[in-house]
Amino acid sequence: MALLPTNLDMDVLRALVIAMEHGGFARAAERLGRTQSAISLQMKKLEEQVGQPLFRKAGRTVALTDAGDLLLGYAHRIVALNDEALSAARGRAMDGTVRVGFPQDLAERWLPAVLGSFHRAHPRIHVEAQVGRGRELRERVAQGSLDLALAFGEIGGNPAAPASATATLAHLPVAWVAPGGFRADPETPLPLALLDAPCMFRQHGIDRLDGGGRPWRITFTSPSLSGLWAAVEAGLGVTIRTPLGLPETLAILGSRYGLPELGSVPLELHRAPSAANPAVDRLHGILAESLAAVLRDAGAQ
Numbered sequence: 001m002a003l004l005p006t007n008l009d010m011d012v013l014r015a016l017v018i019a020m021e022h023g024g025f026a027r028a029a030e031r032l033g034r035t036q037s038a039i040s041l042q043m044k045k046l047e048e049q050v051g052q053p054l055f056r057k058a059g060r061t062v063a064l065t066d067a068g069d070l071l072l073g074y075a076h077r078i079v080a081l082n083d084e085a086l087s088a089a090r091g092r093a094m095d096g097t098v099r100v101g102f103p104q105d106l107a108e109r110w111l112p113a114v115l116g117s118f119h120r121a122h123p124r125i126h127v128e129a130q131v132g133r134g135r136e137l138r139e140r141v142a143q144g145s146l147d148l149a150l151a152f153g154e155i156g157g158n159p160a161a162p163a164s165a166t167a168t169l170a171h172l173p174v175a176w177v178a179p180g181g182f183r184a185d186p187e188t189p190l191p192l193a194l195l196d197a198p199c200m201f202r203q204h205g206i207d208r209l210d211g212g213g214r215p216w217r218i219t220f221t222s223p224s225l226s227g228l229w230a231a232v233e234a235g236l237g238v239t240i241r242t243p244l245g246l247p248e249t250l251a252i253l254g255s256r257y258g259l260p261e262l263g264s265v266p267l268e269l270h271r272a273p274s275a276a277n278p279a280v281d282r283l284h285g286i287l288a289e290s291l292a293a294v295l296r297d298a299g300a301q
Contacts, residue, residue: 006049010082012042013075019043020072021292024061046071080117095124096279100287101137101149102129104225105245106294114290118283125279134200138270147275148284150291152242153266155204167269169288170295172242174201174262176253179235184257186214193220193237195228200265205240208260244294267295 019028025039032039047054054068064072102111115127130140134152141149155174184190190209194202209216219237222228225245232239233249242265243252253259269288271280 097126099128099147107131141270149270155265168266171264178238189215189217191219191237193231193239201240212260
């Protein structure tokens with residue numbers, strides 16, 4: 001008679017995901033309302049179930065072994081599928097319309113998967129999605145024409161003073177972006193590929209170049225981020241953006257190129273004060289949760 005496979009404990013897998021997302025067992029304990037020793041015991045149980053060491057010492061903290069990193073990927077998928085199944089079973093009767101806005105940086109890779117998952121769990125909720133720039137998305141939320149919006153705040157804005165209906169999810173580095181192998185010649189004007197004005201990133205980069213006395217010239221403009229990425233990939237110029245949604249063919253330019261530092265920009269989740277219904281509540285929570293891995297990969301703080 002064949003032995004039955006071991007069933008991994010869902011609570012333990014969720015604790016693993018939270019610990020790795022939030023920087024260790026102590027923070028996972030805070031999030032889950034448990035003691036740190038209880039989380040450590042759960043991780044020891046997980047190692048016993050897997051039959052492999054999952055953690056290694058990394059200074060004063062712990063890091064994942066290769067086996068642990070592999071398991072973490074599966075844990076994310078298992079926990080997400082569990083939550084989606086519960087949402088589908090509990091929330092199919094939920095209906096209504098949610099109007100939500102997104103920056104272009106999230107529209108191509110992340111947005112379809114998140115909205116697809118939400119639709120499968122809540123097929124009776126109609127989602128109206130708009131893609132736009134930060135200022136216009138924030139204005140639409142304030143005017144009530146959008147219920148929710150993920151949008152960039154102001155570069156260098158005060159992270160301690162968001163509006164009451166705004167959650168700051170992370171602060172992302174603003175950087176110079178160029179194709180691989182780019183060389184900056186300080187003796188010639190810096191070629192810039194930029195979004196059409198008005199654009200916060202465009203103006204910020206130009207202001208920093210002017211402040212540092214660095215000559216520049218605009219070699220390409222585009223109304224869309226996909227067009228901008230294509231131009232930069234073709235070598236038409238350097239652009240200014242965050243690492244969020246950065247194509248693999250492009251690279252962040254480091255300080256060795258002599259370009260001015262650009263600081264950071266908050267990524268905010270805005271909600272209209274009048275948007276008070278279960279459908280908006282559910283999508284609001286899913287957006288905040290689903291961005292964790294994306295923001296970690298983008299170097300968010």
